[in-house]
Amino acid sequence: MLASREIRRAPVRFGLLAGAIGLLMFLVFFQQTLLSSLLNSFTGALQNQSGTVLVYSSEARDNLEASVLSPDIVGKVASVPGVGQAAPLGAATMTVLAKGQQIDVAMIGAEPGKPGQPTKLTSGRPATAPGQGVASSETKSFAIGDTVTTAAGGSPVTIVGLTAQSQFNVQPTLFVTFDTFTSMRKAANPNAKMVWPSAVAVIPATGVRPKALADSIDAAVPQVTALTRTEAVAGAPGVSSTQGSFAVLLTLAVVVVALVTGFFFLILTVQKTAALTLLRAVGAPASYLVRGLLQQVVLVLGVALLVAVGLLVTATAAVNTGLPLTIDPRALAISTVVVVGLSLLGVAFAVWRVLRIDPFQAVGRPGLGGIE
């Protein structure tokens, strides 16, 4: 095949092109992976807990950690019609000692059997009594049977279950009972007069939709903001700014991929014009030339893709991002389709150039070589 022979004879050119495109694809994939891992690390715990409506204090700006509700407000929320189950939810970052090391964890306290408990466990069982806890397992800091105490002392918590994809604010999460939460907070700050919950986790009564319930709670209790779980996840602090920043970065990277692929295949085609014209003049159909070009494009993009995926796997293992990077195959597939699709669009111009070649130009050309 003429197309692959040309590549074999000019490895530097095509190597550089595949390398550049591969690196750019890697940038897109890596940033995509970073984005989805980051978003999940911010809000995974929220997504995994059972309350489909979350009620925060209204000055908390949709921020669970900034929210604090007095017990009478919790009562008011619980008595709004349409509420199936309601329970206080405590959220706080604490320093704990695990395996002899001090690490920061997001502690989430919920009453056993009530909304706020993690819904999906990877192993073990939920926390049913004080002194038990379920940990998110990404950072491998916790295993079933481990004992965890706050750095300030206080009663220990035994890990009875593990869950995944449940980090909060880019920290490992520990799901405990609300009583355990309260006692750990008191142990950390003996000056505190009381421990108030951060939010109320609510499951609507049968037949009531979460959005409708959230609106009624908002109307009935003015000091709170009620969000559906989806809204809470989307509105959590850091989510929209992260998405905004990455949107800019990803857009720029994807546009560069398309441009580089398109431009450089165009240049390669223009440089071959003499040879291509000759081929047309001796009877090669236009479709043959276009097919050759597309074969090269597919080959180059294929190599680039391999480079990109290889680098992605290396980078997710090697770079210290502080959060567990999980490659999301679905997002990766979508990114690949977008990148390859745009690259092919870029190449369209080169294809048009090939189709435009007029075989008559082979005759009367002042010589294939020379400058003018």
Added chain:
Amino acid sequence: MGHHREAALKLENVRKVYRSGDAETVAVDRASLEVGPAEIVALVGPSGSGKTTLLSISGGLLSPSQGRVVVAGDEISGYDPKRLTRFRRESVGFVFQSVNLVPFLTARENLLVVTDFSRRDKKKSKARADQLLTELRLEERADNLPRQLSGGERQRVAVGRAFMNQPDLVLIDEPTSALDTKLGEQVMELIVTEVRARGTAAVIVTHDMRMTHFADRTLAIVDGILGDAATS
């Protein structure tokens, strides 16, 4: 450069052999030639006769496999590529068959390219370029790009470029192959006028017998071997 009393070009038993695998091609076979300090010599032969190879060797573009090449007293046959580059910069001028002007430079700038690569005085070079343009009747076209010039005008710029570095020897490859008879005659007249005016020597390679009367002497070359044709 001043006039040297010695020959502008001396070839002694020059031989050029190309090897590809086991096969050997002899492009030039023991050619000997002497060109006087202000002499014009025409080299005539069919394509493949080795005349272009001989021209390249004379101008320091190729090194011979065997033999001596002496240009205006410099024995260049043993020069390394770097020294050959300096030699070409200072001592010879070329007029190429396919004109080879830089497409994005004006006529004047195409002349100045030659002195750009040397450490010559910029003002003097510019004055020299303008003078050449006048002699070649190109003053009006000095600021035109090659695509704005006619075929004959482009050829004249190429001729001017060959003289920019005040060479001892000018080597001209098929100057009329792309031009009709009338234009070809005009260009040859111009070349001869310039060569005579500066007392430079010239070797002109051509397959066009109609142009040989411009030269002082014509030599034939066939299959790499130089012979004498009738002198003019």
Added chain:
Amino acid sequence: MKLALLELRRRPWRFAPAVIALVLLTGLLLTLGGLLDGLYNGFTGALRAQPGALLTYASDANLSVIRSRIDAATTAQVERVPGVEQVGGLGTVLLGAKIPGQATEASVALFGYQRAPGGVPAPPDKAGQVYADTSLKAYGVQEGQTLLLGPQRYPVSIVGWVSDTNFLLQGGLWGGLDTWRQVLGSARPDQVLASGTYQVLTVSTTAGADPAWVAGAIDAATGGRTQTVTRSFAVDSLPGITQQRSTFNAIIDTTFFVAALVVALFFVLLTIERVGIYAVFKAVGASSGQLFAQVVLQAVMIAVVSFMVGALLALTVGRLIPPQVPLQFSASRALQVAVGLVVMSTLGSAVSLRRVVRIDPATAIS
């Protein structure tokens, strides 16, 4: 007459693919750099400004300002350690601020301080008065306004501006220790601290004392109840700082490498087209070095022009981004990107060197 520059001027469209790609890559680099700097400054401003070489935390707080507690007795112990010149208490609380006339609340970090940080005046005379970080202007805050903080809407009034004092991406508000305690009591009754208890201590060392040694001495004197570190260590220990730096730098370095590859590819293709001209140049006496110098010159010019256009692009993008996205452009980062781009461009052009050297002047005549 410089050949390289003439070609750039007379045939600019020839260089469009490389320039356009580099413009976008510059935009990417400046945006990445701007995000990294914005995140860093927004997270660490308050700590970087603190006076003194050391910061003392409670040892069970894992270097978290918010979870650290230092009582009056410990503070007294710290003050007595040899090598300690001055000690100041610092406390903070993170909450939302309602701004008059604005629908959205701003996230703020209210600090109570004894010793003024760099760029911040001495604590305001009256309780309830604070200085505000200039970043809050983007949220509509004005001098003289009264902000309502926390769920109980505790009022504080803005009496002046300070800059680069944000903490954990929340706008810095700076008031006396009384103001801080009152706001804490109002907004977070479950986190109040006894009078005389601070969260961290800022410690200045006497002239000639080694800060690292003094830090160790402090922690020994308190029986291990404190953890004292240098200010820069404390800054780097803020959540996410080192990880942001390594992640962003990995992406930035990759992007620079892409720029080098794009330039390399471009000049390889350009050199192929120029083989004819270069052979002629060599025939009339140009050396490979002279020709290659032209290539490098063009690579540098392309990098410079692309950087300038790319910088405009980045500034435009920056203007369109909402204030919640911590994007900060700085001259030093811009200079870094410019220099990096020129270096990468030069390296990329070097890939064509062998090709230029291999061009045989004899081909001009055949």
